[in-house]
Amino acid sequence: MGVEVGVIKEIFVWSDFDSPTELRDLWLLPFESAMKTIRINMSGPINNEWTLKFTDLERPIGTEGNFEQYIYRLQTHCEGRLWELYTYSSPPLHRTIGPLVKFVPKLGYALFPPNFVKDLLQSYGPNEELTAFKADRDYFSIEVGNPSELVRENFAEMSYKSSNVQEDFVTLVEKKPVGPLLLTSTDFKITYHSSKVRACKIRIEINGRLGQVGKGDTEIFQEVRERALKFLTTQIEKTLLSTQTDRIEVIKDAESHTEIVSREITQPSQPIIIKLTKPIDLSMRRRIEGLFTRDMRKSGFFGNIDWKSDSQSTIRTTDTQGGGDAILNIQLGKDFLLISPISSTTARAVDRIYHVILEKIDVDSLLTHMLE
């Protein structure tokens, strides 16, 4: 039986660090210098758990010299490649993990794509109720369930209170009357009716965020958290199995005075597929090429077209947020895009490429691995 305690909020982050201590030793001081009004104290590990204490110098409290503090706890998974940061308070993201992840190029948010969220909801069947959602396009956002209204630059944001979110989801997101919208935040309630009614409201966001909305049954939350963790773990394992690994082998035989130096590719690269909902036409091909070669502000990538023919282009693109390079292959008339990871490609870069495709090209595309 679940016990109602504090509200838990989690952020899942991909990491290239060998250990969180590397973050503490190499990045926290430069981060504090750059931020000026944020201080971080990192301690641990105790039972594989680190503690990050943020002090916000812009928010004094009580007596002089005291400032607002926010605490996150950190656990690592997948040999340290996936970090789970959680908290029982509600720290402002833009004064804590947000700027840290932005500042440190070896960290990046994990991705909860719409198809994962839809599958998750579907798996709960009648026990699940969609209570709010947010879906975006480049210049367009619809928020249903949380009333507010504001216009920011030329980005229109609309929201309204709905008496039937579930139906509005089908109407606005699935039927696409205003064009394709990318599901970025989903609130849902899971209720179990047994001897006692147990319920928990949960929010899942595209950028690796998962949390309770108000107090609820923690056992239900833990169940969803485990599914999210399993999804991310599987993704990174498959990406690792698709990524080339190699080593230089040196063999010396003193007796025959022989030395052999050679390169052994211990695991060849296997393409990762982004399955699109329609075949690539000329205009889509140009858009994808543009996004991954020169439109850094829109995509966060920059690169070169390495090879191009009438029907195909091969792009080597660099994640400007530090996730490494990857090779993209675009074939006219095909309903998929191939990512060929090279030895420096990280799971973050693969997620970011997929995120760009979801956001700018095809909201219903699916990421699959050749290994599947």
Place this chain on the structure above:
Amino acid sequence: MATLSLKTYLDHMDLKNWAFSLFDDGYSLHTYGFKSRRATPSITMEAKTWTPDLVVWSDRKILIVECKGGKPTEGDLIQAKTYADIPESALLTLTGLAKIERKVVLLYFKDMLQSDVEAREALLAKLALQRDILVWTYERGFSVTSVQGSHDEDELDSLLKGGLDVPRLLSHRIEIQPDSPIVLLEKLLFRKLWERAFRYKDTRFTIGTAREILDGHIFAVKNPDKKLNEAISSGESHGLCNTEQPGQVWKLNVILESPPSIQNYLQRLQAVLKYPGLQEFSD
């Protein structure tokens, strides 16, 4: 010392990567038994060094593959013969197999082999006298389409003569080798330095950084630092970096937050292989 055009050299690297992919897990030759392979091995025994493009072996046979991006020349067979002379003890050191039969394979693009009838005939006529040397012909992006010579294994002969599937996409897993021209090393080095710059938010580098990021690539048999220094100097002359401390610290010529600066850097990097005067080099 032969002079190659840079295009022929880049074709050679493509062919080498295709050849490597023929032995990928799931493809016929891997299934047949060629499960061990090494790219760009440098085999040194006493004062002699051999650097074939690729070696692959099963539990009874080793194939030493030399890729030829251009038309056949007289030197090709001479080079193949030197591989046929690699001492057995060196092959034992490499494979760990005491008794292993060797075959040397010269691999050509089909169109290049057919483009010069005289040279092709001269090569094939001499080949008839060589028991351990074979010629494979590769049709670009398609398959190995013909084989001259015998592998001394009927099943393997028939497998190769029937044509081999290759992956749909060419994956450039081998980007450099010891005899590559400096511009190729420069291009690879500055591409990796740029990737690293985003990962560490740091555009400064030393010779140690260069060595570290090229770990896993064989680009020199002797004195790798000398080659790296040459590549850095070449990069500096092409506007890719500036010296901060002579001979010690350099800085990439790029502002990471500025798209126009990034675009300029990538354009300069792309142009590296197109600079006049670099079309020819000696191997």
